[in-house]
Amino acid sequence: MSNEPAKQLKIQLDKQGRPITHTYLTESSDTQRCEVRIKDRVVPILFVPGIMGSNLKYRDVWSGQETPILLSDEKELANAEVDDSWQPPSSALEILSALIFGLFRTKEERRREINPDVAFVDWESNKIRPLPKRMVYTDRKIAMSSPDNDHEGDVAQEKNSAKEPFQEGESLTEAQKIAQEARMRGWGTVYQGSYVPFLVFLEDTLNDIPACNTEEEYKQVIEKNKVWKKLLPLFQSGSKQSIGAKGDENGSLENTEQLARWLQSAADCEFRVYACGYNWLRDNQESGNGYSNDSIEYFEVKSEKGINKKYGFSDLNSRIKKILKECQQTDSKCNEVIVLTHSMGGLVGRAYAKEQGGSSLSGIYHNVMPATGAPAFYKRLKAGFGGENIVTTIASPIFGYSAERVTPVLLNSIGALELMPWIDYKVLSDNTNRWLRVAEKATPKTIKFSFSTEDLIQNSDAWYSLLPKLYHNGQLQYQKAKLNNNKSRWEEADPRINPGG
Structure with missing residues (x-):
């Protein structure tokens, strides 16, 4: 038998959420050992972005109409054209295109396209990039959605159409499978340029904790890993001030021991990172707890021709329930979610926690939440x-x-x-x-x-x-702004400022 470390086989989940892997028989002379590492605990982490950080589409209820289509007219609404409402650019080419388009976009067009009555969360249009390396994908999800055509593979072009859902049994590359898993976790609902790299960082870092036998081995892991070393200042014992707490990334011995123990307990966990893009045009109370039955968000999920029918509702309450149900297929004891928010996403998280309580929350961390406005x-x-x-x-x-x-x-x-x-x-x-x-x-x-x-x-x-x-x-009225008492000197208001001031 080879003395080399065992080769770690990549796992995926079957339709029932059970971990499986694929390997091949080799010649008897090949003594390379293989190992499948099964993590029996699942910890879901849900990220909620800030205002304008969620991608939106809209139904053009005005196109070819003297009066707009009513939301109550489900048949006509289903036939209305769907187009991009809010899609922040990510690549240099997208930015250039958006700049040119933005200059010629009239205020009337903005009012119609970026409108809470007709805009809804978009799960699909943006490409998922970069892709995580440590994500475990699920067969049943891939069968629900069309293949991601952002990455090269051996899937025929006609199979890449969003109008033709991918059927189980068809061939997909590894990259396409991971992209589809990320999309079903909501990664496509958020601004790709700012947020997806952060989601990738969380997914890959938290799922790359090695399986060590002793606490001393984990201390060595910390010493060699820049990410874990930077976390040392956060590990303090009670009110005792340590070297690490003062900003020294080497930290104290006590900090290192605490982090080593945490890594040891976290090594058996699969951390699943999700994103909750929401309709930032609507009330944060709705985005936190559920969109009303007469809203476009409800129509897009419940209607036979709804764009988001296969994804479900985008409000935080619905997402948490669905995530827990999904994770419980692998870990029946998974009853809580860790929620991370950014900016206005904190108002959404706060609305959820106030209305639903904390029974489904393991913790909620707000980053720059505008608690009393911005x-x-x-x-x-x-x-x-x-x-x-x-x-x-x-x-x-x-x-x-x-x-x-x-x-x-x-x-x-x-x-x-x-x-x-x-x-x-x-x-x-x-x-x-x-x-x-x-x-x-x-x-x-x-x-x-x-x-x-x-x-x-x-x-x-x-x-x-x-x-x-x-x-x-x-x-x-168009007035100039007088900013001091010197009558001979006037400060002309910035021409971008509202008329009247």
Whole structure:
């Protein structure tokens, strides 16, 4: 028998969720040992993105119609053309195309296409890239969906059509199988450029924990792995301050021992990473707990011609229930999900936790959740995207470079409106919350004006008003903004700012 380490065989799941593998008989002279490592515990991790981080499609209820098709007219609605509503570009070519398209996209087109009444979560259109290396795929899922044509393989071109679901028994490459598994886990519902690399990192890192025999061996794993070394500062014992807690990635011996014990317990777990793209145009309460029966989201799942019929509902509550049911086919004791949120996704997660309780949550981690609103909402609605840095300036034609282009989207989105800073946003010790400050660029520390949320909403005659009076005696107002008392000097308002201010 060979003294070489056993070759790890890749496993997949059958229709019942049981792990299986494939291998070949060899000549008796080949003494290479093979090993199948079965993980008996499943830990699902569900990621919820921020606003505009979920891909959307829409039904063109206006095309060729004098009046829009009613959502209650299921027959006509089913025949309405489906097109992209919100698809953030990922590649350089996609970005260039989106920039050109965005420049010529009218505000009326934006209002019709990015509209909560007709837009719904898109599971399929974006390519899954890059692909994870450690993902375990499931046969039954592949049979439900059309093959992913992002990657080269031996599947005939006609089999790559989304209109013809892939049938079990047809040939797929390994890459296509993994891409389909990722798609069924919701990876196609989120912005590929920002989020998919993070999902790949989680999937591959957490499922690459080696099976060691002793704690000392796991300490060696930590020493050789940059990711685990960076986690050392998080492992502290009670209130005791350790070297690692101060930012030294080598950490203390105690931190290393704790992480080694965690790795030892996690090595027997299969971590399944999912993504929950949601309809950020709708109320976060709906996205967290379920879309109403008269919504386009409901139609796309329940209608015979619904685009998302094979995927199911996209709200967080429905996704968690489906994920747990799926994971329990492999691990009957899997009753909880770890939820990770980014930005507005935290409002979705918070709405779910408040309504459903925490019985299905192992934990929920919010990253930059706008708990009481986000000042960026004011800036976007008042002056559009861009201006903060080179990245947002380049992307502004895609997202909307002026208030005129952004307003039809944001004011039609309940979810976006819920990002407006609340009255109690950044309340200071003196009970004031004048969080918006205006200063000269040359002297940024010298504050000329400061405003609270109430100021921005109530003073509709002021240049800084979020809701200015656009008309006076039937005439549209365009005013210049006077920013100081020097009558000989006027600061002209940025032309992107809302009329009236």
